[in-house]
Amino acid sequence: MDIRRLQLLRELADRGSITAVATATHRTASAVSQQLKVLEAEVGVPLTERHGRGIVLTGAGLALADTARRIAVAIESAEALWLEFTQSPQGSVSVSAFPTAGQMLLPGVLRAIASEPGLEVVITDHDMPLPDFAQLTPDYDIVIADSQGIPAHWRENGLRVVPLMTEPFDVALPAGHPLVEKSVVRLTDLVDEPWIGAPTGYPYDRVLERLGAAVGREPRIVQRVMDNLIVERLVAAGIGIAILPRFTTRSHGNGIVTRPITGLPAERQISALMRADRAERPSVRRVLELLQAEATRVVEGYRTVGER
Structure with a gap:
């Protein structure tokens, strides 16, 4: 099986439609469909089935998509291990935050990043009316989310969930x-x-x-x-x-x-959500460390002011 085709299946599981996968991977919808058909022929069992005007994954498709996630994590882990021996964290990390989390955490993180050459953070803000922050993880390396408790579906969908603060x-x-x-x-x-x-x-x-x-x-x-x-x-x-x-x-x-x-x-609990493979990247791990440090600083700073 071709790893690239497996990743397309994983994208379909995460994004829910051929059109969304095509947009995210810079392909045409017909090209995505063709690659999935080739993968289906390779494994010898149906991976998708019609549902209304779209398609959904079969049980076999869901199982193989989960395998694709684990393969992606293993690849990123191997690359991260190698990079740790050769260079400091580098590259661009995309972060989505809801507004008040952005106010609390992002200024300090961006100040810290300025002193780390080769590492860049690109931020955007999103606010969600329901605990659907997980839907943003295909498009951002780190999604800062709030919730009452940790929704079970976050971890059930294979996401890495890192609590930042209460x-x-x-x-x-x-x-x-x-x-x-x-x-x-x-x-x-x-x-x-x-x-x-x-x-x-x-x-x-x-x-x-x-x-x-x-x-x-x-x-x-x-x-x-x-x-x-x-x-x-x-x-x-x-x-x-x-x-x-x-x-x-x-x-x-x-x-x-x-x-x-x-x-x-x-x-409320404020957490960082990530695809498990992206969480292995040294650049993402470094930004996560800075978010955790900034969250600790905010909480401890409030306690210090309250004690005066």
């Missing part, structure tokens, strides 16, 4: 709100408040769902906004209160004050 959520209040006088806010304090919510399915929205379940009635959401900076302004204007991430919410001099919530699990 970030608590706080309640954001207008500076003159009566609850500002409390050091910790209880669920019963929040029952009758108007809320600036997040789009349905976002982590902050799921916290409000748990709040509603705990107090026995749904929170009164007056607006739903995705951008945290807009949420901060609406809170400062007294339109409502909100759930916001602790490390990136500006609570000094902008009209809002944040307080921790007691009696409710309110936090």
